[in-house]
Amino acid sequence: xxxxxxxxxxxxxxxxxxxxxxxxxxxxxxxxxxxxxxxxxxxxxxxxxxxxxxxxxxxxxxxxxxxxxxxxxxxxxxxxxxxxxxxxxxxxxx
Amino acid sequence: xxxxxxxxxxxxxxxxxxxxxxxxxxxxxxxxxxxxxxxxxxxxxxxxxxxxxxxxxxxxxxxxxxxxxxxxxxxxxxxxxxxxxxxxxxxxxxxxxxxxxxxxxxxxxxxxxxxxxxxxxxxxxxxxxxxxxxxxxxxxxxxxxxxxxxxxxxxxxxxxxxxxxxxxxxxxxxxxxxxxxxxxxxxxxxxxxxxxxxxxxxxxxxxxxxxxxxxxxxxxxxxxxxxxxxxxxxxxxxxxxxxxxxxxxxxxxxxxxxxxxxxxxxxxxxxxxxxxxxxxxxxxxxxxxxxxxxxxxxxxxxxxxxxxxxxxxxxxxxxxxxxxxxxxxxxxxxxxxxxxxxxxxxxxxxxxxxxxxxxxxxxxxxxxxxxxxxxxxxxxxxxxxxxxxxxxxxxxxxxxxxxxxxxx
Numbered sequence: 001x002x003x004x005x006x007x008x009x010x011x012x013x014x015x016x017x018x019x020x021x022x023x024x025x026x027x028x029x030x031x032x033x034x035x036x037x038x039x040x041x042x043x044x045x046x047x048x049x050x051x052x053x054x055x056x057x058x059x060x061x062x063x064x065x066x067x068x069x070x071x072x073x074x075x076x077x078x079x080x081x082x083x084x085x086x087x088x089x090x091x092x093x094x
Numbered sequence: 095x096x097x098x099x100x101x102x103x104x105x106x107x108x109x110x111x112x113x114x115x116x117x118x119x120x121x122x123x124x125x126x127x128x129x130x131x132x133x134x135x136x137x138x139x140x141x142x143x144x145x146x147x148x149x150x151x152x153x154x155x156x157x158x159x160x161x162x163x164x165x166x167x168x169x170x171x172x173x174x175x176x177x178x179x180x181x182x183x184x185x186x187x188x189x190x191x192x193x194x195x196x197x198x199x200x201x202x203x204x205x206x207x208x209x210x211x212x213x214x215x216x217x218x219x220x221x222x223x224x225x226x227x228x229x230x231x232x233x234x235x236x237x238x239x240x241x242x243x244x245x246x247x248x249x250x251x252x253x254x255x256x257x258x259x260x261x262x263x264x265x266x267x268x269x270x271x272x273x274x275x276x277x278x279x280x281x282x283x284x285x286x287x288x289x290x291x292x293x294x295x296x297x298x299x300x301x302x303x304x305x306x307x308x309x310x311x312x313x314x315x316x317x318x319x320x321x322x323x324x325x326x327x328x329x330x331x332x333x334x335x336x337x338x339x340x341x342x343x344x345x346x347x348x349x350x351x352x353x354x355x356x357x358x359x360x361x362x363x364x365x366x367x368x369x370x371x372x373x374x375x376x377x378x379x380x381x382x383x384x385x386x387x388x389x390x391x392x393x394x395x396x397x398x399x400x401x402x403x404x405x406x407x408x409x410x411x412x413x414x415x416x417x418x419x420x421x422x423x424x425x426x427x428x429x430x431x432x433x434x435x436x437x438x439x440x441x442x443x444x445x446x447x448x449x450x451x452x453x454x455x456x457x458x459x460x461x462x463x464x465x466x467x468x469x470x471x472x473x474x475x476x477x478x479x480x481x482x483x484x485x486x487x488x489x490x491x492x493x494x495x496x497x498x499x500x501x502x
Contacts (some may be wrong), residue, residue: 045120050134072132072142075123 028058030089038065038082038089046080054082061093104170105145112161115140121155141166199400200233203263210269214252218267221249227265234410236265238395262403283484284332287320289313290481293341303335313341313479322485332485341479342453345442349434349469353425353462363387363417371396371409387417427467431460434469442473450477 007025014021022029022042029041044057049072054065066088073081110118115138119129122144132142146152156163178184205227207215222228225242226235237245239258246256246267255270287303295311303320307313322335367381393414398405425433439452455473462468 045123046116049116049119049132049140070134072119073130075119075129075132077123077126080123 026059028056028060028063030063032086032089035067035086036083038086039079040082041079043078043080046075051084055092056080061091064088064090064092066090104168104172105143106165107141107143107167107169109135109164109166110140110142110161111138111164112159113138114159115161118155118159118161121159125151125155127152127155196401197232199263199402201263202227202229202231202233202236202265205229205265205267207267207269210253210267210271214250214269214271217250218246218269221246222267233260233263233400234397234412236397241393241395262400282334282482284322284487285334285482285484286318286322287335287337287339287480288483289315289317289319289339289341290479291315291341291343293343293479295319296340296342296476298337298339300335300337300339302333303337305337307339318483319480323490330490332487332490335482337480338478339480340476343475343477343479345473345475346458347438347442347471347473349438349441349471351425351430351434351437351467351469353427353430353465353467355423355425356420357423358389358418358420360391361417361419365415367413367415369411369413371411373407376411385415387415389418389420390415391418427460427462430467431457431469434467435471438469438471439473442475446475446477450475 010025011021013019014024020029021027026042028043031039031041033039040056040058040063042058043063044059046054047057047062048055049070051070052066052068054070054072056063056065065082065086067084067086070082070084073083075081112118119132119140119142122129127147128145130143132140135141152163205219205222207218210218219228222242225237225245227237227242236242239260242258243256246258247253250256252272253269254272257266257268259266259268292312292314295307295309295313297309298305298307298319300320303322304324305320307317307319313319319339320335320337322333323330324333325331365382365385365387368379370377370379393416395412395414396409397411398409400406435455435457439455442452443450453474453476455471458470458472460467460469
């Protein structure tokens, strides 16, 4: 059974130990390559997907990616790849 | 993104329709179904590629998310295979092709005969056809190279050596023909004819030269029979003496004949077993491995099965049992004596030059010992005893000059 640590402790541990936060806690890691490729690790599921919009559920709330001609590349449990022209990335809600 | 790994397992291009197709994607990702190239078609529909391992799992997920799936396209090896199964023509054609290739790989494509003149080559080929070796026959029916060699050499008497070898689909027959010395038509130099062995002259046929012996004269080995020097002593001429001098010669020979001799002969009955040998395992194909013969010769022919350039580890083995009878021949002393006479004459004729003639033969003594008859016989033979001997011209000239000097 995975032990649940308080979120504040995880953040503190990440700061102290210099280990990236996404490894310790379940926060998403978002990588953007130019304007055409975006990969999100540690997501919690797809909420909406269309040509111009992708909404992903994450630990920190919903992540909204906007742009044009979106195509989803590989989808595996923890990771998602997006191709297309990306115009904006924003978090909505909490 | 290309997914060659997906090709081996087979993948689908599908349209997913429902109120929330994204939910289906999330569920699928959680249960390890791979997706790629996901596109939105309209409000309710997504187009995607996905691998499918368990169709029942997919159905459960569809029900849970309230979506329906429509398969647009099937790709990958398993689907090709399924499609191929319904087209039996292709499968049949493929097997037919392999079978034809297989038969052609085991066919004899050429028989090369080298070292034989056209007449002998024709003879060899006709013998080979009788032994089932010709262009277009299957290799399995061809006897062993060793057997072919022995059969060829027993039927051909103008051959000193014969070798049969197989190189892939080609049989090579190498022949060394007996060479007879060519008739020497070159003019020979001055020569005498001398006696090759001691004899009594029976008759002389002299073409050129001067005979110096007469009929019924006894001559020693090396004695001059016909002189190549003609003309007077003062002005001699030298010619090449030519002719036949038939002399009476004597031979003594000893022959041993056993009174009892065993010999075997084939009765003509045979039984053949065909087997297929795969590694150490031998599978009988045809024929009884139990043979009813008490005495027999066993002949095994092993042919590796070939495919294109390679010998497969499978070979075809044909075992032939040939019944033989062994019988014992008993001769009386008189019969044995007759046999001995024939044998000794035959042996003598073999060692004499052609055109010789055995005039008479007489038994000198016969001795029976341990079932063997030893016969000592004497033969009188008429044969050509003339042998050329070259005249040394310079010496002859000197001799004649010194004679002339002495004469003065």
